[in-house]
Amino acid sequence: MQGLHLSKLNIKLYLVLIVATLLSACANTTRPGAVGVNRSQFMMVSSADVERSSAASYNDQNQKAKEKNALITSGPTYDRLKVIANRLIPQTQEFRDDTKQWDWRLTLIDAPILNATCAPGGKITFYTGIIEQLNLNDDEIAAIMGHEIAHALREHGRERVSQAMAQNLAVNVAMAVAGGYGSAVSAANQVAHYVFVLPNSRENESEADAIGLELAARAGYNPNGAITVWQKMIKATKEKSSPEFLSTHPSGETRIEQLSALIPAVEPLYKAAPKPPSTKKL
Template identity: 50%
Template sequence: MTTLHKGLALAGALLLTGCQAINTTGSSAVGVDRKQYMFSMLSTDEVNQSYAQMYQETLQQAQAKGKLDTRSNNAKRLQVIGQRLISQAGYFRPDARQWDWQVSLIDSPELNANCGPGGKIIFYSGIITKLKLTDDEIAAVMGHEIAHALREHSREAMSKAYGIEMAKLGLGAVLGVSQETIGLADTAVQYGMTLPNSRSAETEADLLGIELAARAGYNPNGAVSLWRKMEQVSQGAPAEFMSTHPSSSTRIATLEANIPKVMPLYEQARKR
């Protein structure tokens, strides 16, 4: 076994040190049940509290600039859609019912939205206005972002990053290898481990997102029309192999294959 291979083996071992294998969400119609490795020292509550502080700082900065939108029609739409989606989050993990959920709109041209740990949601107005999003498409975006929070993908990424840093230290201190070899190992870890797992997290968020939207009474086909719009405005995006997100064509194909699984949930929700 070469020094590099020994180093990568050590990286794998250190990634598991102090980790616990869990499934952050319960059963789903779309079959998201991957075990996740989390460092025990990074608790859910600690990560949620840390992000809550960052979230409030972001809102305060937006408010100081007059960019925190609480009154427009789009702000009101987000609140209605958010409450319907949040009401279904407990199906996937009961403790989410106790999260301090918040939905905010910032007036900015960015095509972006996110839901941080603990249920802190931010939309930037650009994604709504530039893409002319319908309610179903907004629900697709928000459902995707909420799914990231439910699956604790941020905590998982932090755990992984911590493990990689430990592995890099181990390569230098334990094996006595050169910085050049550490760089090779870093590249191998990045493209062989980190990025594929990031794409996996994105796919999980897509799938749980359409189920969450369907349970809330929003047409899951909105996710397909959303990503077709995104595909049109994201020409020149990096190749899938070099990206943390699936390509638009791969994403749309995966969504179309799984939407039939959640359509009965949508039809049932419409009758309530």
């Protein structure tokens, strides 16, 4: 009985330590903006550590593309992206002040991939595939780029790393306390993956959609581009309906619905913004 009592005390102590760690790591990386993104985030790792490792991956990506003669550094498509990026980047200061000091970069890779990214610290990557296969106009490119920049603003990569660290911490503590009950701990870990990690990932995508919509509108790009780009994406990928609770992203239809609801909030910003002369109207 005494051993059981000590075990319960140990469990309580470990739980208190975990809770204290979780509470001390809460922060909000951005101001709400017109779209009202104001969720407190869990951050256990530093921005500097995440940016260092992300910069190394970004540089490696570019080196490999260069070796394959796939790295595009000039020409009409690159220049088009550069104009859009130069209009979007100043708008990031509406959400946080330190982006003035970010080392913003732009990479264009010639590959048939429907993707674009923005690594922590402002490292933007586009693939020719997403521009060419979806026949994107400037408003749609701005919507995609704004979405990816929003991930960097909200430091979603850092948040995901922190979540993984916290999950591992909790599992390690549980295993130490449970002793021979490793299978039960493993099962609990699997449950945590679906209950804790996946919903946050969908939430992160929705936040990036919202902030990206505002960035594009403030830069003078038609916010309806965010709607048409998802219509094109659904058509191009022949997306099939699947249960959202087992998905890391909202469905295309859900994103369109959420974005449509936010357009009235950013429409005045778009109307007031100077328009880029090269924008192809929807």
